[in-house]
Amino acid sequence: MSDFEPKVVAFVCNWCTYAGADLTGTSRIKYASNVKIIRFPCTGRIDFMLLLKAFANGADGIIVSGCHPNDCHYTSGNFHAKRRWIMFKELMDFMGVDMNRVTFSWVSAAEGAKWADVVNTTVTKIRELGPYVSYKELVNKSVEEEVKND
Amino acid sequence: MTSLIIRAKELLENKTVQVVIGYEAGPTGVARPAFITDPAKAESLIYDERCVQNLAVYLTKREVKNIGKMAIVATLPVMRSIMMLISEQQLFADNIVVLGISADGKLLDIADNKVMQGYIEKSDLSNPEKYKGLLTEFNKLSPEEKFLYWQKELSKCIKCYACRQACPMCYCTRCTVEVNQPQWIPVKANTHGNMEWHILRAMHLAGRCISCGECGRACPVGIPCHLLTMHLTDQVYNYFKVYAGTSEKMSSVLSTYEPNDKESFII
Ligand code: SF4
Ligand code: SF4
Ligand code: SF4
Ligand code: FES
Numbered sequence: 001m002s003d004f005e006p007k008v009v010a011f012v013c014n015w016c017t018y019a020g021a022d023l024t025g026t027s028r029i030k031y032a033s034n035v036k037i038i039r040f041p042c043t044g045r046i047d048f049m050l051l052l053k054a055f056a057n058g059a060d061g062i063i064v065s066g067c068h069p070n071d072c073h074y075t076s077g078n079f080h081a082k083r084r085w086i087m088f089k090e091l092m093d094f095m096g097v098d099m100n101r102v103t104f105s106w107v108s109a110a111e112g113a114k115w116a117d118v119v120n121t122t123v124t125k126i127r128e129l130g131p132y133v134s135y136k137e138l139v140n141k142s143v144e145e146e147v148k149n150d
Numbered sequence: 151m152t153s154l155i156i157r158a159k160e161l162l163e164n165k166t167v168q169v170v171i172g173y174e175a176g177p178t179g180v181a182r183p184a185f186i187t188d189p190a191k192a193e194s195l196i197y198d199e200r201c202v203q204n205l206a207v208y209l210t211k212r213e214v215k216n217i218g219k220m221a222i223v224a225t226l227p228v229m230r231s232i233m234m235l236i237s238e239q240q241l242f243a244d245n246i247v248v249l250g251i252s253a254d255g256k257l258l259d260i261a262d263n264k265v266m267q268g269y270i271e272k273s274d275l276s277n278p279e280k281y282k283g284l285l286t287e288f289n290k291l292s293p294e295e296k297f298l299y300w301q302k303e304l305s306k307c308i309k310c311y312a313c314r315q316a317c318p319m320c321y322c323t324r325c326t327v328e329v330n331q332p333q334w335i336p337v338k339a340n341t342h343g344n345m346e347w348h349i350l351r352a353m354h355l356a357g358r359c360i361s362c363g364e365c366g367r368a369c370p371v372g373i374p375c376h377l378l379t380m381h382l383t384d385q386v387y388n389y390f391k392v393y394a395g396t397s398e399k400m401s402s403v404l405s406t407y408e409p410n411d412k413e414s415f416i417i
Binding site: 048049056069070076079080082083085086087089091092093094095096097098106118134138139141142143145146 | 288289291293294295296297298299300301305334336338339340341342343345346349350352353356357378381382385386389390403404407408409411413415416417
């Protein structure tokens with residue numbers, strides 16, 4: 001498993017975490033390059049279905065991040081998102097989807113160092129957990145089912 | 151149930167309502183929904199242990215709504231569905247008469263929505279006993295066992311969407327599963343796509359499900375999909391201390407927030 005490189009997808013809001021990640025770069029802080037960042041207007045726009053699509057397309061880990069509470073550019077997007085994440089997490093736990101692979105965080109535009117930390121911690125954790133084999137197997141099996149049913 | 155029949159007849163005769171939604175015995179003795187418009191036919195109404203379907207699903211159907219003002223035979227889950235539908239502006243309180251049925255099968259005198267709210271508030275709103283045990287047992291499984299369990303169950307799903315059709319809260323004229331730009335859920339049935347469909351459905355019902363169990367009863371292949379929404383009902387109470395369908399003013403949990411909502415996993 002030593003050659004395993006975790007694939008991590010990060011869903012972040014434009015106004016805080018994306019700017020924070022920019023700051024990480026301009027501050028020349030080094031961090032794991034395993035993360036692919038996808039920018040959204042706000043955490044309120046990060047549909048839970050997108051997280052499932054990330055896993056379905058081969059992600060081993062996911063980061064979801066936005067403005068700290070009270071700092072959302074749209075006032076309350078992150079408060080709504082927080083409730084949704086709570087419910088989503090509970091549902092995933094109930095269905096046995098591995099939520100240790102998903103990091104939720106608040107990273108502000110000033111927290112370049114925190115962003116590096118969030119990514120590094122997540123990547124280290126996923127490295128320990130290994131590739132998300134059971135989910136990939138489920139997806140592959142489903143492709144076979146479709147072929148068989150045709 | 152004579153008291154129910156008398157009341158239904160009365161409502162139709164004096165034209166307070168144009169249709170009474172209730173149960174009647176079908177040819178094989180199975181209870182089926184009845185839409186009574188003629189006072190003379192009120193005789194066929196029944197209420198006994200066979201009558202389990204959540205009739206509130208018909209309140210948002212155009213074919214029924216168009217008949218006129220509606221009366222509905224309503225057990226606790228139906229009353230809670232009515233509250234949800236009013237709070238979501240799918241139903242007008244003035245357009246409906248509730249023929250409430252108590253837990254022991256007696257006709258209640260529900261004069262208006264205030265009375266109904268009072269009745270709901272003093273009832274036990276947690277998941278029905280028979281599902282509670284199942285949920286507790288299921289929660290003891292390991293994550294791997296849970297994942298395998300749902301894979302096995304959901305591999306049977308034929309995507310007939312009966313679970314959605316049977317649910318009073320799934321009234322969307324264009325359900326996300328029918329949206330194809332983008333195509334969120336694959337059209338064909340396969341285990342992974344079925345799982346995505348059920349996650350989507352459960353999330354849409356978080357804080358809106360009133361634990362009637364109709365989705366699970368409707369499923370032709372016996373998938374206990376009601377456990378997903380009922381688990382979220384438990385969690386909604388656990389985190390936010392509310393149950394769905396208790397007043398016509400409430401907003402569902404996911405359409406509102408409190409600044410100090412507590413969680414323990416966001417870093
Ligand atoms: S599953 Fe969601 S989109 Fe579809 S009818 Fe139910 S609530 Fe509406
Ligand atoms: S999700 Fe199922 S149990 Fe909940 S309200 Fe709808 S039909 Fe009833
Ligand atoms: S009713 Fe059963 S088979 Fe039909 S879509 Fe729902 S879970 Fe699948
Ligand atoms: S804009 Fe960042 S969370 Fe809303």
